[in-house]
Amino acid sequence: MNTFWAGIGLRLGATGLFAVMSLFVRLASFEAPVGQIMFWRSSIALIPIVLYLIWCNQFPRALRTARPFGHIKRSTFGLVAMFFSFLSLSYLPLALATALGFLAPLLVLPIAMVMLREKPSIAVFVATFAGFGGVFLMLWPTLSTPGLDTGVVMGIAAGLAMAVTTAFAKAQIKALTSTESSGTIAFYFAVICALGGLLTLPFGWVNPSLEALTYLIGAGLTGGLAHIFMTEALARAPASTLAAFEYTAMIWALLLDVTIFGVLPQPVSLFGAFLIVLAAAIVMFGDKIIAMLPTRANKQAATASED
Template identity: 65%
Template sequence: MGLTSSSGASIAPPPSLFAGIGLRILATGLFAFMSLCVRLASVEAPVGQIMFWRSAVALMPIVAYLAVRGQFPGGLRTRYPFGHVKRSLFGFVAMAFSFLSLSYLPLALAAALGFLAPLLVISIAVLFLHERPGFLVVLAALVGFAGVGFMLLPALAGPSLDMGTVIGVGAGIAMAATTAAAKIEIKRLTATEPPGTIAFYFALVCAVGGLTTAPFGWAATDGATLAWLVGAGLTGGLAHIAMTEAIARAPVSTLAPFEYTAMLWAMGFDLLVFGLLPVPLSLLGAGLIVGAAAVVAVGERKRRS
């Protein structure tokens, strides 16, 4: 995207902008690969065990990143410990629902449900904050929710009810709702707290929370299962770092459209690893959700400007 000087001449974007966009796409790909690892680990391991490994292993690259930036351990000091606890608890619940959704749904459908979060924020704002979003934003939100119906139709229309899909979609909707709440807390924290510090405490709380599920039965961590568990942690931690560095190099509004490459990554992994694509109705529903989220994001940027 080119820039224009006061004289009307075209100016090439700074190299940091391209680096930021590249890092944002990399972060999205890493998160998608993390989801693939979670999906494969869920064949043997329960959700709590996956959450522990994903979060505990992620602490290693996060701590290394903070150390390279000279923010460890000094950067872990905070004046708002309760804010980190609230953000992390919302994130912990969102992660649990996300991993439950991934264990039942193709990666692309689970990824699409993640884009419900900004649509749910609109509903919360209308009901509890008495905000009045524009007509186009409201219409986009309704279209997004209709997309959920299209995703559910194949499970409801068959001769026998596919409870796995129903559970997966329900978990995905719950994940989007708790993610919306977590994002509100993150927004508050970023006013005073470095992103790396927020990521550290989030991973720490989720690791401890996941560990508490050990008495309820964990799978043997050997062979392929161990590889997927470690892979989920490493890619999750590296994705947070890439996203942080992307935001440091380019405006958030510039990076936002590249979040939607998550669907391309997820569909690619579905095809390459599992040899499948969503059925047409489910794919239509996923497209409606992602498109509606994009319209809402554009409308929000215009409102703020």
């Protein structure tokens, strides 16, 4: 039980770190192309990852793996998801790009059931669909605007593609955690994504300003820490249960949009954010509440005890 709650705490921590990373990525995108951001985010992320391995007394032992193709498969999904995620962030406000990412938890449910043979509870299903409804409300003000900007359309398309690849990447992470340490998974993911970003060098990188360089380094450090937290969380709790807690990232995105970019959400978007928070609460307390509700069996037992 303690391990389960530790997994939830780690996932919440990862969510906050990923939100800050997204902020750095959006700020860096005003100068740098997506491929260059991917390289910096992934290469700098190796610093906290290697320090983490040293702290756990796993370096360089953790670099040995019996499942190289599993890491390649996971990192390939993650690489594509990162590209689409950063592309979406370069065109959309943080809250809207984050909302599109919340399609991934909905997709994790069937993937976790098929690939990992998990059996999510009814509360998890209810929470996931409630969160999806909140995401729809977040998107509605943008989708209902006549004559969508081309950049917005590209951002939305990239966000949808990111959601699909992210769902498969998370399922693959869960499969790897049965034999691989979180540090090993994070290390090879960062290496492969850094190489993928480096391949875009011939397509035109920029000489970043000091401000943009700070954002690139910040994205790498927060991204590396977030990935460690997320992988540790998946090693401690079912992927289908942790899915709903990703919705708390919307709170971070809304706050950052307001404080950093001055983007005020519409009332329908705020209601969508409320549904997202409610979804996380259902997962945390839903099963306990259901167990406390009077059922026919409980009533019969209570009647028998009174007699």
